[in-house]
Amino acid sequence: MAQYTIYHNPRCSKSRQTLALLEENNIQPNIVLYLETPPNQQTLMELLKKLGKTPRDILRKSEDAYKEKGLSDSSLSDAQLIQAMVDEPKLIERPIVVRGKQAVLGRPPENVLELIA
Numbered sequence: 001m002a003q004y005t006i007y008h009n010p011r012c013s014k015s016r017q018t019l020a021l022l023e024e025n026n027i028q029p030n031i032v033l034y035l036e037t038p039p040n041q042q043t044l045m046e047l048l049k050k051l052g053k054t055p056r057d058i059l060r061k062s063e064d065a066y067k068e069k070g071l072s073d074s075s076l077s078d079a080q081l082i083q084a085m086v087d088e089p090k091l092i093e094r095p096i097v098v099r100g101k102q103a104v105l106g107r108p109p110e111n112v113l114e115l116i117a
């Protein structure tokens with residue numbers, strides 16, 4: 001059985017709901033508290049590939065750091081956006097659930113059902 005990993009923020013209701021949904025399906029995921037142990041550039045690039053998304057797709061635009069760092073600037077490269085998320089992990093949309101070569105964003109939490117089926 002493939003191992004599940006959740007990039008989790010216990011203070012986020014969507015993240016808690018996603019974790020609960022996994023547990024209701026008898027899945028005990030590896031929990032990464034990404035604000036305490038942020039992913040490095042390589043890990044973020046791998047997550048993006050598994051998600052099939054661009055760095056801009058998983059940026060939390062409501063965070064103060066998004067505005068402070070001027071991340072809405074469309075001339076910024078993917079590498080610059082990834083570095084911003086490495087420097088400020090709260091900019092990463094959450095939760096991200098990974099199973100093998102696939103990953104989904106738990107917004108809404110029901111998205112994780114795609115990985116379970």
